[in-house]
Amino acid sequence: MRLYEVVYILDPALEEGAVNSKLEKFHELATANGGEVTAVDHWGSRQLAYPIDKKKSGYYVVAQFTAASEALPEFERLLKLDDEVMRYLLVLNEGEPTSGQSIMAEVRRPATEEDQDDEEEEEEDDDEDAPPQFQGGRGRRRRLEGPPVQLLNFKDVATLSRFLTESGKILPKRTTKVTANFQRQLGRAVKRARFLALIPYTRRHES
Numbered sequence: 001m002r003l004y005e006v007v008y009i010l011d012p013a014l015e016e017g018a019v020n021s022k023l024e025k026f027h028e029l030a031t032a033n034g035g036e037v038t039a040v041d042h043w044g045s046r047q048l049a050y051p052i053d054k055k056k057s058g059y060y061v062v063a064q065f066t067a068a069s070e071a072l073p074e075f076e077r078l079l080k081l082d083d084e085v086m087r088y089l090l091v092l093n094e095g096e097p098t099s100g101q102s103i104m105a106e107v108r109r110p111a112t113e114e115d116q117d118d119e120e121e122e123e124e125d126d127d128e129d130a131p132p133q134f135q136g137g138r139g140r141r142r143r144l145e146g147p148p149v150q151l152l153n154f155k156d157v158a159t160l161s162r163f164l165t166e167s168g169k170i171l172p173k174r175t176t177k178v179t180a181n182f183q184r185q186l187g188r189a190v191k192r193a194r195f196l197a198l199i200p201y202t203r204r205h206e207s
Contacts, residue, residue, distance in 0.1 A: 001035060001066045005093040007155070007196055009058040011084040012045045019059060022084070027065060030075040035067035041098035048197040052086050058197070062098040062155070089196055096153040100198075103151035152182070154189035157198050164190070168203045 008026075010019060019042075027037045043060035052058065067075075072090070079085050095103070149159065163171050163186055170190055173183045193199045 001068060003038070003064060003066050003093045004030075004072075004090060005062065005064045005096065005098070006030075006088060006090045008061045008063070008079075008085060009048075009052065009087040009196065010061065011086060012055065012057045012059050014059060014084060019061065022082070023061060023063065026075065026078065027063065029078060030065055030067050030071055032074075033068040033071045035065055035071065037063060037065040039064040039098050043100075049194075049200040050197055052197055055086065058086050064093055064098060087196065089192060091192070095151055096155070100153065100155040100157060102149050102153040102156040102159050105148045105150040149182075152185050152189050154192040155196075155198065156189075157193065160186070160190055160193055160199060164199070166203060168200055 008023075010022070014022070023040065031037060039062075041062045043062065045057055045059050047057050048055070076090065079088050097103070152159065154160075163176060165171060170187060173180065176183075178186070190199070194201050
């Protein structure tokens with residue numbers, strides 16, 4: 001058994017009772033071989049970053065469940081056949097919460113003169129383990145004094161947007177100064193967020 005997460009985008013015209021009935025049918029099939037639904041988070045109706053099937057909004061639900069891999073093909077087949085499922089994304093869960101928040105590391109206490117030398121020696125290793133945050137705005141991007149991102153959540157639009165240009169492209173590592181590992185996580189998270197219409201593929205500028 002492994003822990004999976006699925007993000008549904010359902011037809012916004014569905015009533016709450018119909019949504020719950022549909023989810024119950026989906027999850028019963030996904031957990032047929034002894035799995036268990038561990039969390040269901042209704043985000044509700046949200047505006048899409050771009051239209052899907054000519055619809056500008058969708059009803060988002062995030063669910064996490066344990067399942068045997070052999071149960072997933074039939075589960076996904078049912079989702080593809082359902083006309084009221086506008087889009088879905090099924091992934092292995094790596095610890096991300098169902099909410100659109102990333103997990104942040106604890107802020108370290110300010111360095112004292114006594115342990116300043118020790119921190120300087122460990123600074124390089126710490127940067128590799130905990131990619132920094134950055135603030136937006138014009139000009140050169142700078143490190144923030146706040147906590148670093150410990151686990152990047154692909155549903156965290158606010159954090160992902162900090163690493164995108166005005167045209168919607170991912171900022172290069174030479175600009176943000178993050179580690180290669182974090183840049184790979186970022187690329188994967190942005191692709192997933194774009195597929196789910198949480199962020200656009202491109203940003204249109206007003207004339």
